[in-house]
Amino acid sequence: MSSLQLHFDVDGEDFTRAGEASGSIKRTLKELGLTPDIIRNVAISVYEGEINMVIHANGGMIDCEVLPDVINVLLRDSGPGIADISLAMQEGYSTAPDNVRDLGFGAGMGLPNIKKYTDEMEIYSTPGVGTTIRLKVYIK
Amino acid sequence: MAEFFHSVRLDEEKCLGCTNCIKRCPTGAIRVRNGKAHIIKERCIDCGECIRVCPHHAKYAERESVSRILDFKYRIALPAPTLYGQFNNLDEVDYVLTGLKRLGFDDVFEVARGAELVSEATRLLIDSGEIKKPLISSACPAICRLIRVVFPKLIPQVVPLNSPMEEAGRLARKKAVKDTGLMSEEIGVFFITPCPAKITAIRQPIFLEKSNINGAIAITDIYPELLKEMDKLHNAEPLSKSGIIGVGWASSGGESSALLREKYLAADGIENVIKVLEEIEDEKLGNIDFIELNACTGGCVGGSLTAENPFVAKARIQHLRKYLPVSCNHLVVESIPDKMRWQKPLIGINIMSLGDNVVEAMDKMNRLNEIQARLPGLDCGTCGAPSCRALADDIVRGFASENDCVFRLREGLNVDCLQELIPAPFRRPKAQENKVSEVQK
Structure with a gap:
């Protein structure tokens, strides 16, 4: 089966x-x-994940796999982790610092947006170890 | 001193000689004489307030017509990020940029790209400590000219870097020469401008000998044709190369937030800006790193040559930039390129001083105060000056006489039978005793 693999190291500095x-x-x-809807869903959800990595985790890695019927994305970081994932998934909950809020970040919509724009989302996090997010957007 | 070029002009036919512009001019640069407004060249900063406020549209900005681009073999448009906020239901900047190419430009170079580089250089400049805090933005040319004539003491604190427009023009020209092999003279670089101050900054730059930009086209002039071209587009070329930081410069606060630090202040609207500059002069703002000042309300989106309400434009730009990268343009090495720095220093021009020496100035100031005490203090503008103080100032400088004041003139007509001939607002008040007794009743 044909596939396309993309890998990015996200600079946290x-x-x-x-x-x-x-x-x-x-x-x-x-x-x-691909259709504009699918592109938007992937672009927004990966964007939110990438911004989170830079703001909170000093960078990380993004792997994107495009298959004929689905786009799989893996976002991994070795940051501080999330102690209470259900709290972090709530709209409006944010721990972003003030200096990036002025650019429009820190509205507490990052993780909720990833959930909203993907067909499947799994998040694993261990405080002190890091966070991993797997997401899927189906190509219908 | 070189002759002052101004883009803000008066259409004498349309001018009724009313008081709207003289009252709103932030530097007191307009007088009405013989029924028409006159702009005092030395004082005008081309902010465009008078264009905005004139109910008869007698003030306008001298600018290039769109057809001027045809004079060049290769043409580049430099859209101000403000342009992106002029269109309803726009999701991608690429449509605007592709539309510009359809109008006859061979290439586009976003001013937002210049802005991202200036932001990075400003961060380095603040960290270097080479300039006294708070640093004052030099991006708004009306503000630079205001500082030059009214707040020359603050010049050492002004960021000595090209504006995003000039930096974009420099890089666009360099790229075009490399890409096309043409001579620089064959390349026409045109800024799509939201304001007249930028037109002046191109025609008579104060920080370099000659601008990298050939001319400015007003957003209001290009907007209708651009909209038509954009409506025809099914797909847009991937032309945009700017991020949140660059696009954010369109509105007040954008330049400051791009510095990624918290101790900043962003003021907009010329009257607010003047108050802030006075506070800096009084050294009241020492704990702030950076001060962003925009002459227009809302920032560049509020320019007098824009098509859309500034607040609507700002909201649209916030939507457009939402999922953009933070910044797409970075300095090649972590230092400020020499060519991004001013090629000429900003030099203060003392136009406000009353005399050549202190004794003469003090003498005139005493006379000015005496004259002002004799004036009614109504600031009615009927004399053609914006206030009684300004009339007294003009009299001392020899540009006006006390008889220009209708109330002073009335005192010369102080005969009962003449009172009926004077319009009601200017008649002598009833005797003082009557007034007092009426109040007591």
Whole structure:
């Protein structure tokens, strides 16, 4: 079965580079001729994950796999982890610092948006070890 | 001193000689003489307040027509990020950029890209400590000109870097020369401008000998044709290369938030800006790192050559930039390129001083105060000056006489039988005793 694999190391040292990996995935999906809805769903959910990695976890890794019927994304970081995932999944809950809130971040919509724009989402986190998110967007 | 170029002009035919513009001019640069407004060149900062406020549309901005681009072999549009906020239901900046290419431009180079580089350089500048805090933004040309004539003491605190527009123009020209092999003279670089101050900054730059930009096209002029082209598009070319930081510069606070630090202040609207500059002069804002100042309400989205309400434009831009990368443009090495720095220092121009030496100035100031005490203090503007204080100032400088004041003139007509001939607002008040007794009743 044909597949396309994309890998990105997300730099946590330079906040101004956040969003580049998801932008690159978005351009690739456009070139594949996928529908705008699917592109939006993947682009927004990966974007939110990438921004979280940079704000909270000092970077991480993104792997994106495009299959004929589904797009699988794996977001991994070695950050501080999330102690209470159900709290973090609530809309409006945020621990983002003030200096990035001024750019429009920190509205507490990151994880809820990932949930909203994907068909499947799993999140695993261990405080002090890191966070992993697996998400799927089906190509219907 | 070089002749002042101004993009803000008066259409004498349309001017009725009313008091709207003289009252709103932030530098007191307009007088009505012989029934028409006159702009005092040395004082005008091209902020465009008078264009906005004139009910007769007698004030306008001198600018390039869109057809001027045809004078060049290769044409580049430099859209201000404000342009992105002018369109309803827009989801991607690429449609605007593709539309510009359909209008006859060979390439587009977003000013937002220049903004991201200036943001990065400003961060380095703040960290270096080479400039006294708070640093003052130099992006708004009306503010630079205001500081030059009214707050020259603050010049050392102004960020000595190209504006995003000039930086984008420089990089666009460099890229075009490399890509096309044409001579620089054959390449036309045009800024799509929200305001007249930028037009002046291109025609008569104060930080470099010659601008990298050939001319400015007003957003209001290009908007209708651009909208038509955009409506025809089914797909857009992937042309946009800017992120949240660059696009955010369109509205007040965008430049500051791009610095990724908390101790900043962003003021917009020329009257608010003047109050903030006074506070900096009084050294009341020492614990702030950076001060962003925009002459127009809301920032560049509030420019007098825009098509859309500034607050609507701001909301649209917030939507457009939501899922963009934080920044797409980065300095090649972590230092400020020499060419991004000003090529000429900002030099204060003392236009407010009353005399060449202190003795002369003090003498005139005493006379000014005496004259002002004789004026009614109504600031009615009928004399053609914005306030009684401004009239007294003009008299001392030899540009006006006390008889320009209708109330002073009335005192010369202080005969009962003439009172009926004077319009009611200007008649002599009833005797003082009557007034007092009426109040007591």
